[in-house]
Amino acid sequence: MNGQRILVWDLPTRAFHWMLVAAFFIALLSSDDNRYLDVHVFGGYVFVALLVFRVLWGAVGSHYARFRAFAYDFTSAREYLKALATGRAARYIGHNPAGSWAIFAMLALGLIVAVTGLIVLGGEERHGPLAPFIPYIVGQTSHELHEILAWTLAGLAGVHVLGVIVESLVHRENLVAAMFSGYKYGEGGLPVAPRNVIGVILFLVAIASGLSYFWGYMTQLPDRPYRPFTGPQLPQDATWNEQCGECHLAYHPTLLPARSWKALLDHQADHFGDDLALDEGTIDELWRFAQKYSAESHLTEPAWKIDEMTPATETPLRITETHYWRKKHGEIDAKYWKHSKIAGKDDCGGCHLDAKEGTFEDAAMRLPKLLPKQAAKPDKTAADQIN
Numbered sequence: 001m002n003g004q005r006i007l008v009w010d011l012p013t014r015a016f017h018w019m020l021v022a023a024f025f026i027a028l029l030s031s032d033d034n035r036y037l038d039v040h041v042f043g044g045y046v047f048v049a050l051l052v053f054r055v056l057w058g059a060v061g062s063h064y065a066r067f068r069a070f071a072y073d074f075t076s077a078r079e080y081l082k083a084l085a086t087g088r089a090a091r092y093i094g095h096n097p098a099g100s101w102a103i104f105a106m107l108a109l110g111l112i113v114a115v116t117g118l119i120v121l122g123g124e125e126r127h128g129p130l131a132p133f134i135p136y137i138v139g140q141t142s143h144e145l146h147e148i149l150a151w152t153l154a155g156l157a158g159v160h161v162l163g164v165i166v167e168s169l170v171h172r173e174n175l176v177a178a179m180f181s182g183y184k185y186g187e188g189g190l191p192v193a194p195r196n197v198i199g200v201i202l203f204l205v206a207i208a209s210g211l212s213y214f215w216g217y218m219t220q221l222p223d224r225p226y227r228p229f230t231g232p233q234l235p236q237d238a239t240w241n242e243q244c245g246e247c248h249l250a251y252h253p254t255l256l257p258a259r260s261w262k263a264l265l266d267h268q269a270d271h272f273g274d275d276l277a278l279d280e281g282t283i284d285e286l287w288r289f290a291q292k293y294s295a296e297s298h299l300t301e302p303a304w305k306i307d308e309m310t311p312a313t314e315t316p317l318r319i320t321e322t323h324y325w326r327k328k329h330g331e332i333d334a335k336y337w338k339h340s341k342i343a344g345k346d347d348c349g350g351c352h353l354d355a356k357e358g359t360f361e362d363a364a365m366r367l368p369k370l371l372p373k374q375a376a377k378p379d380k381t382a383a384d385q386i387n
Helices: 011-029 034-060 074-085 097-123 135-171 175-180 197-215 215-219 238-244 258-266 282-291 301-309 322-328 334-338 372-378
Strands: 004-007 183-186
Touching: 011 135, 011 175, 011 197, 034 097, 034 197, 034 215, 034 258, 074 097, 074 135, 097 135, 135 175, 175 183, 183 215, 197 215, 215 301, 258 282, 301 322
Parallel strands: none
Antiparallel strands: 004 183
C-alpha cells in the first residue's frame, strides 16, 4: 500500500472496539447456563458501558471516530456496495459508506440488546437496577426477544467481518491489523491525536471492574463459598421452620402452589407414611403462612415458574413432582444423585447454597465434584431416572 503511514484510529476507539467484541462474546457464550449468570451479567454491563462511551466518543473523539465523519446517506452506501462487487470501489481512509451503516446498525441494535437484557435481569431474575419496576411477566416475555436480538447482532457482526475481509482484499490492505495498530497508509489524511491517556484509562477501568466484580471468587473459603447473587429475603415463620425442620429442610411455601400445601395439611395424619399429629391451632397457623406465601405469591423466580408451569388441574404433593423441578434437574448427570454429599432428590442443600433461605438462585447452585472414575463412566441423565 502506497502513501504515508497515517494514524486513523486513536487508542480509545481501538480499545473500545476490541473490548466490545470480548464483552459481547463473553455474554453470548455464558447465556445458556444460568449458573454462570454473573459472568453473563458482567459481560452485559461492560457491553452497555462501552456503547455509552462510544456514543460520547462519537461526539468528542478524534476526527475519524466522530459520527459526523462517516454519516453517509443510503445512496452512498448502496453505490459503494455496487462498486465493491466489481472491484472498483473507492478507498476511504476512515469508514466507507457501507461500513458506516453497519456500525450505526450494530450500535443501535447493541443498545436495544442491552436494554432488553436489563429488563430480563430485573423482571425474571429480580436483580439489577430495574428489579423494583419490572414484573415477572414482562421479564419473561423479553427473554426470548433478548436472545433473538443478541443472535441477530452476532449475525450482523459476522456480516461486518465479511465486509472487512472483502474490502481488505479489494484494496490490498489489512484492515484488522489497522484496528490493532491504528495506522493505515494513504494520502491527505487529517491529523489524529492518539488520546493514549483516555485509552489506557478505559482499559484500566475495565480491568478494575472485573477484579471488583469477581473479587468474591478470589477470597472465598471452602466453608464460605461466594454467592454472586443474593435473592430476596423471604418471610419466615417460627412455627413453620420448627415443625417442618424437625425431619427435613423447612421448604419455603413459595415452592408449591397453595392447593398443594392445603392437601398436605389436610392429610397430615398420613404425611408420606408418617402421622404429624399436629393440633388444629398449629395446622391453622401453618396454613395461613403457606397460603400467603405459596408459589402464587411470585416472590422468587422459582415461585413464578412453579405457578406458571403447574396446571390448575394438578396438585403436586412433592416439590420434585412439579414440572419446573423436573425441567431444571432433567439434564443433570445421574451420577450426582449418587454422590456422597447428596442424600437424594429432596436434599436441596447438597447443591444449593441458598436452600435454607428458599430463594434458589441459579448462580448459587454448586454441583459437588465427581471423582475421576465417576466422571469417566457414561451414565444416564437425571431425566432418565426422575419418575
